[in-house]
Amino acid sequence: MIDKSSPIPIYYQLEEHIKKLIEKGDLNPGDSLPSEREYGEIYGISRMTVRQAITNLVNERILYRVKGKGTFVMEQKLEQKLQGLTSFSEDMKVRGMKAGVKLLSFDIIPADNDIAEQLGINEQDLIYEIKRIRLAEGIPMALERTYISADRVQGLNEEIVKHSLYEFIENTLKLKISGGVQIIEAAIANEEEVEHLQIPKNSPILLMQRTTTLENKVSFEVVKSSYRADRYKFMIDLKRF
Incomplete structure (x- = not known):
């Protein structure tokens, strides 16, 4: 596993070895790693070399240290591409992960000025207001x-919104979803987000509005989402024009 005769630096070989153990599932999120001394004894390498490898993986957010306890495997973030429009359920399905949802509330209310303007409807027109927790595994x-025009998307109920809204809209209502505009910004979690996302107070989050x-x-829809910054990241391919 560690080839001392290779021109590849030993610390890099150890980094790659640990990464492969994580990829194969031999090391899982939350698992503790051997100490620097143990790694040194196993592979016959210096503690300084081990420390460099571990530090690099900590900086890459693959591992994390807990003072007095050791080094552990970090929960890896889910990556979502910003090209294309998919629902959360569709996104999880592509990853081979089980999507889940916890419905917090489902109401039909009159639109306020802000939501009415974004949906292009009149203030006080009826909208669905849906609050859900999105789960992965x-x-x-x-x-x-989520705020949806009750006139443009008819027939929603609590059972439907526990599953994929987009599937209902396209397959049942036969409406074609074409695209959207999305804004992402960083923020600090408020009390509601701390409670429902099960994160520490003052944790960073990613706010997304679509x-x-x-x-x-x-x-037909305005979605305001608060994503856990420790579990989610967004990726976009850039091209030079």
């Missing part, structure tokens, strides 16, 4: 607040 990933349109360019 049973772990809370996002607190989602306005989604049908193929006739009419807006």
Whole structure:
């Protein structure tokens, strides 16, 4: 596993070895690693070399240290590409993960000025207000607040919103979702987000707001989501024009 005759630095070989153990599932999130002394004895290398490898993996957020306890495998973040429009359920399905949802509330209310303007409807027009916790393999990933025009998307109920809204809209209502505009910013979790996302007070979160349109360019949905910054990241491919 460690080839001292190789021109590849030993610390790098150890980094790659640990990464492979994590990829194969031999090391799982929360598992503790051997100490620097133990690694040194196993592979016949210096503690300084081991320390460099471990530090690099900590800096990459693959491992984390707990003072007085040791080094552990960090829970890896889910990566979502910003190209294309998919629902949370569709996104998890692509990853081979089980998506889940906990419905917190489902109401029909009059739209306030802000939501009405974003949906292109009149203030006081009826909208669905849906608040859900999005889960991946049973772990809370996002607190989602969804506002949908009750006129443009009819027939929603609590059972439907416990599953995939987009599947219902496209397969049952035969409405074609064409795209949307999404804004992402950083923030500190408020009390509600701390409670529902099961994160420490003052944790960083990613706020995402999306306005989604049908193929006739009419807006039907505004989604305000709070994602756990320790479990989620967004990725975009950039091209030089």
